[in-house]
Amino acid sequence: MNNIREQIKDKKKIVVKIGSSSLQxxxxxxxxxxxxxxxxxxxxxxxxxxxxxxxVTSGAIAVGKKAVNLKTIEGQTQAEAMAVKQACSxxxxxxxxMAYQKLFSEYNHVAAQIxxxxxxxxxxxxxxxxxxxxxxxxxxxxxxxxNENDTISVxxxxxxxxxxxxxxxxxxxxxxxxxxxxxxxxxxNGKPGEPGVEVIREVDPDKDLSEYIRTEKSGFGRGGMMxxxxxxxxxxxxxxxxxxxxxxxxxxxxDLIFQPDTLVxxxxxxxxxxxxxxxxxxxxxxxxxxxxxxxxxxxxxxVCGDRAVSLLxxxxxxxxxxxxxxxxxxxxxxxxxxxxxxxxxxGSDEARMLIGHHDCKPIxxxxxxYLE
Numbered sequence: 195m196n197n198i199r200e201q202i203k204d205k206k207k208i209v210v211k212i213g214s215s216s217l218q219x220x221x222x223x224x225x226x227x228x229x230x231x232x233x234x235x236x237x238x239x240x241x242x243x244x245x246x247x248x249x250v251t252s253g254a255i256a257v258g259k260k261a262v263n264l265k266t267i268e269g270q271t272q273a274e275a276m277a278v279k280q281a282c283s284x285x286x287x288x289x290x291x292m293a294y295q296k297l298f299s300e301y302n303h304v305a306a307q308i309x310x311x312x313x314x315x316x317x318x319x320x321x322x323x324x325x326x327x328x329x330x331x332x333x334x335x336x337x338x339x340x341n342e343n344d345t346i347s348v349x350x351x352x353x354x355x356x357x358x359x360x361x362x363x364x365x366x367x368x369x370x371x372x373x374x375x376x377x378x379x380x381x382x383n384g385k386p387g388e389p390g391v392e393v394i395r396e397v398d399p400d401k402d403l404s405e406y407i408r409t410e411k412s413g414f415g416r417g418g419m420m421x422x423x424x425x426x427x428x429x430x431x432x433x434x435x436x437x438x439x440x441x442x443x444x445x446x447x448x449d450l451i452f453q454p455d456t457l458v459x460x461x462x463x464x465x466x467x468x469x470x471x472x473x474x475x476x477x478x479x480x481x482x483x484x485x486x487x488x489x490x491x492x493x494x495x496x497v498c499g500d501r502a503v504s505l506l507x508x509x510x511x512x513x514x515x516x517x518x519x520x521x522x523x524x525x526x527x528x529x530x531x532x533x534x535x536x537x538x539x540x541g542s543d544e545a546r547m548l549i550g551h552h553d554c555k556p557i558x559x560x561x562x563x564y565l566e
Contacts, residue, residue, distance in 0.1 A: 205370035205435065205451070207332075210237065211250040211360035215377040216441030218253065223260050225253070225290075229442060231297055236447040237337060238301040245451075246332040248367065249305075250340045250360040251290065255279060258286025283344035294339055304336045309343035312353060315362055316482045318520050328367055361425040362479065364434055372429050373450060374422055375441030380460030381423060397462045399431060430462035432477055437461050476522065477564040480535040483522040485515025485542055487557060494527050498565060504556035505536065505563060507548040517542045525558070525565070534565035 212233060219226050241247050259267065259282045267282065269275030291307050298305040308327065314320045331338050340363060342353055353359045357374060364372040381403060384391035397403065403423055426436040439446050439459035449457040489497070493509025505525065517523060518541045525533045536558035538545065548554050 207246045207369040209364045212375040214252040234297040254286035258282030371435045483524045484517035485523045488512040488526045504560045505558040537562035
């Protein structure tokens with residue numbers, strides 16, 4: 195455990211994600227201002243010790259619903275229900291940020307609001323600008339507070355939930371640790387409360403957790419433990435330490451970082467052979483791929499072998515989808531199995547013209563190819 199303490203304590207750049215269920219009173223749906231104040235105080239204390247911290251927060255829609263006395267989000271049509279949801283987000287985000295700003299200022303810290311959509315990650319220029327903004331804020335000692343911009347997001351452009359968003363930010367910013375605060379102590383090896391059931395303290399890179407994960411979601415957000423587990427697994431595979439802990443516990447952040455042996459939580463052990471920051475982003479962005487590239491059997495054998503090889507047009511049999519140069523595409527086997535994801539060097543029209551050709555530059559260079 196001493197080794198774990200040193201590993202976690204030495205992390206200099208951290209993303210903290212807190213969900214709606216950890217920020218609100220379960221009985222009423224109102225903001226839990228005591229919990230919020232304690233969270234902010236811990237974040238400020240961690241920042242004062244020289245660590246760079248990014249906070250990913252949920253709660254805007256739930257706060258907005260409460261402000262206008264809505265029990266549920268409903269509409270006569272799907273579009274109307276979406277409009278109600280987006281309106282609640284607009285109301286709630288302002289209130290949530292106002293609470294954060296007031297609390298951070300009491301501890302002499304400056305917070306900045308960043309609202310993101312999937313296009314922020316998919317579009318190369320937007321992602322570059324977002325990375326620069328985060329970097330500059332952290333250099334200035336400012337704590338970025340991030341949420342999805344639900345007001346303008348539509349279904350096909352929404353993140354799965356803020357667990358996914360936090361994982362994407364962790365990989366984009368090449369952080370050393372991602373802390374996901376939930377309403378439970380971690381991942382259990384059964385149904386919590388039943389005899390003999392306890393929290394799984396450590397998850398090795400190849401451990402299968404599917405038999406333990408239930409699919410229930412919180413009443414306030416879109417996410418559930420299945421999403422948290424999937425995101426944690428992928429981020430840890432990219433060489434980043436991930437911890438899932440109870441966001442309502444006293445001193446949860448400082449205990450996680452400085453004395454983890456005093457706390458019950460789940461830690462996903464990062465792979466020792468972590469990938470580059472570019473490949474981390476590519477690996478975590480597979481859901482944003484705009485097309486598919488199918489390989490022949492020989493090409494599959496080559497790219498999945500021990501040697502690092504790029505994906506050449508001669509090994510491609512089919513190109514699906516419409517994409518541009520530098521977009522992400524899924525790499526597929528002849529049978530339709532997804533092998534990985536990569537950043538393409540060609541647009542879809544040119545890629546189709548080059549199918550089967552020799553003596554061409556790679557469709558996906560090895561440096562931008564991530565295989566599952």
